[in-house]
Amino acid sequence: MTQTLFDVLRILDEAGIGHPVPGEVISERLGITRTAVWKYVNLLREIGYRIDAQPKTGYSLEKRSWLLLPYEVKRYLKTQVIGQEMHHFEQVPSTDALARQLLHEVGDEVAPGTVLVAEQQTGGIGRMNRVWMSPEGGIWATIVLMPKLNVDQTFTIMMAGSLALARAIRQEFGLSALIKWPNDVFIGDKKVAGMTIELTADDDILRYCLVGVGIDVNVSVEKTMPNISNLVTSISDELGHEVERAEFFARFLKEFERRYNMVLKGETEPLFREWRSLSCTLHRRVRIRTVRESFDGEAIDIDEHGALIVHRDGGEVERVIAGDCFML
Amino acid sequence: MTQTLFDVLRILDEAGIGHPVPGEVISERLGITRTAVWKYVNLLREIGYRIDAQPKTGYSLEKRSWLLLPYEVKRYLKTQVIGQEMHHFEQVPSTDALARQLLHEVGDEVAPGTVLVAEQQTGGIGRMNRVWMSPEGGIWATIVLMPKLNVDQTFTIMMAGSLALARAIRQEFGLSALIKWPNDVFIGDKKVAGMTIELTADDDILRYCLVGVGIDVNVSVEKTMPNISNLVTSISDELGHEVERAEFFARFLKEFERRYNMVLKGETEPLFREWRSLSCTLHRRVRIRTVRESFDGEAIDIDEHGALIVHRDGGEVERVIAGDCFML
Structure with missing residues (x-):
């Protein structure tokens, strides 16, 4: 979503759902022509917003987009750093690969905590280089971190991630998510989310750390991956209905940031305690x-x-x- | 193309083909993050620009887009009104239908001479409601006019259009384009371009006039419409190679504007003379x-x-x- 598109959306949003804003008002406030306003409204419609148009009263936002747009996530986002810069993509090979390209082209000027999120991955890769199915409706994201930590802290970062996933699923949807060693999130005996972590280090000090997250949110496992439906579940399959992704993702990022800050400060003991309490592997x-x-x-x-x-x-x-x- | 995207492109373009601009420079000039610059560069790549990235020296524009983007057309455009506001679409049912929607939603605030152009139409309609094949590579456009003319001037507007088409094809490509009554443009015995005109009138006075133009430019007729290849040709089929669409389209708009202004001033006699001289119908x-x-x-x-x-x-x-x- 580009700046002006976002500006048009914000003006409609500030008026409130169902409250029309005359095209002239948008046109004047943004210094663009009326036809440009119309074009942007059409682009917003293409990315899933329902916007009514009445020649007399103007444009009204009637329904939000179902896409995981940064604009929508930020309505709920309460972090300081993680996800403050967020970029959305429709279909990409993988958000991890995009993040690598970003780091190659932009390097140290990438803002720490930048999040890349895609609606669909065509070449998602899970742990141990396994294929990771990433259909529409899930959350496929990479968080770019630049922690000044020793490489031996990698597991604690991963732990912060899987704990945040499990907690966010529990809080948002009331589902009993647990962590299966090392970093998968399960509901019952089926996997609902996973993580990968990818490092660049100078000597022993982490330079970049890419935390890849895959969450089967609004995914029909039976329809999209029938051959592994005994191993995998999704939030919507568990609940029997689809859910709001933006609020959940914002909560995950908040839960992650809180724990990641603990890792940065070396306060890892509470994380191990929490991990042990949410583990479905221990004592089994x-x-x-x-x-x-x-x-x-x-x-x-x-x-x-x-x-x-x-x-x-x-x-x-x-x-x-x-x-x-x-x-x- | 949205404003910021266009701004990024303009900065690269001003540096010149092959001359890199550091990402920081773009970032500072536009007040956006380095990652946002990277995202815009990727969007430009998606719409056909080749942009190299060197971590040390920055981004360089290497090759222009093959799309008929307003930015590209405007590099050549010498009109006062027609096409000064131009909007580009990838695939639409038809640019005429889009223009109707525009007029419905925006009404009299649409700038006269606004041009809507699409890479592809899925439901193009020709004269007498016939299906009009509109594959990639052609030019499918609608010009929105608000002439204060009597409806009986409709033919002269159409004449301005078909004359401009024939002239632009002759000047730009050296092909002997002629006009077949009423408004088709032919090369030899095959059609290369056509027009439609759609009116709204208050009593006898034209309110809106939508001039739809379809030109088979870089279209392989054999591949895209083999069943009518004895009736239809394209610029690229005639020349044996593809051509630059942006410059040609800018020239057509200029040729059209000149003749449309004559219609507005009532100076139609020279147009009739020109039409007769370029007709392949008369004396046959x-x-x-x-x-x-x-x-x-x-x-x-x-x-x-x-x-x-x-x-x-x-x-x-x-x-x-x-x-x-x-x-x-």
Whole structure:
């Protein structure tokens, strides 16, 4: 959404839903022709706003867009930094790839906390380079961070993300979201959201950190990914109806910022406590599959680097740094 | 194209093709963030501009868009009124329908001479409500006029249009375009451009006049309308290569404005003379088909209302007001 388009929308919005604003008023306030106002109104209609036009009384906003437009998210956004700069895309290969291109072209001048969000990804990638289905209705976003932290803090950033996801889902929709090690968000035994994290570091110090988030919000799993419908769910499938994405996303960003600030200040202990309380992995029998081997045991805890501590059946206590974890 | 997008393009353009402008410079001049600059550059790329990005030196415009964007047309436009306000659309049902919607919503505040232009029409309508194929590469446009003229001047406005089309094609591409009565432009025995005219009148005085223009410029007739390739041609088919549309369209608008001003001043005699000199219908044996009948004869002249005067084989001299005319 470009500046003038946003200005036209703001004028209609300030008048209130259903209250017409004469085209001349918009034209004068923005210093554009009446035909330009008409063109912008048509562009707003194209991105999902319902705007009525009465030759006598003017244009009235009747219904908001269903798109996850920064303008809509910002109506609810209460953060200081995260998402204050936000850019929306219709269909992109992946928001992570876009963020890499952004950093390549703009570098250090990218505002920390910039969020790129897309309606649809054609080449979404999940953890361990797996294909991540990203149909319309979900939230596919990347948060660009420049934390002055050591690379060994990566897990705590990820933890801030998955906690924020689980909390936002619980608060906004009343669903019992839990975290499956390392960073997936589950409702019951099905995944509803996931995260990736991508780093650039100078020596040990993080330079950029891209937090990729994928949330199946208004997604019919049966329709869009029938072959994995036993593993995946969505907010709308759980609730039986579609929900407002903008308010939820704003809440997630707020929840994330609060915890990310704790990470920056080194106050990570409360995050570990919260993680343990929202984990669906701990104190459960699990099957661990790493590149080397596969074994069963009981998940006991995580350590400060995010490794899962597993009491192997009839054996030792092991640290699992990377791998898949199946609940038995 | 919205204002800020246009501003970014203008800054790159002023630097010159291949000359980079640092992102910071654009950012400061427009009062937008560096990431917003990046987003606008990406939007410009999406609408066909090739823009290189070097982290050290900045963004450079390398190649202009192939779209018929107002910004590109205006680089060549030498009119006073026609096309000074111009709006571009990607794909629309028809620019005439858009213009009607514009007039309905904006009314008398539409600037006279406003031009709506589209890359593609999905429901283009030609003369006598016939389907008008409007593929990419052509020029599909509507000019909104508010002439204070009597409705009986409609034909002279149409004449101004078809003359401007034929002249612009001749001047720009050196092709022998002629006018087939009433208002089609032909090269040899194939149609290359057509016009429609749509009126609103209060009593006898024209209120609005929508001049619809369709020109097959960069269109492969064989590929896009193979079933009528014996009747239709295009500029690129005639020349064997694609051409620059923006400069040609600017020239057409200039040629049209000059003749339209003559119509407004009542100086129509020179237009009739020019029309006669560029007609491929006059002094030819023709077959006339009207709703009532069909007959052969020789086309002798047109009268001041645009009716074709035909000397019917072995009979009278007839005035044909509306109908199809086939050259024998």
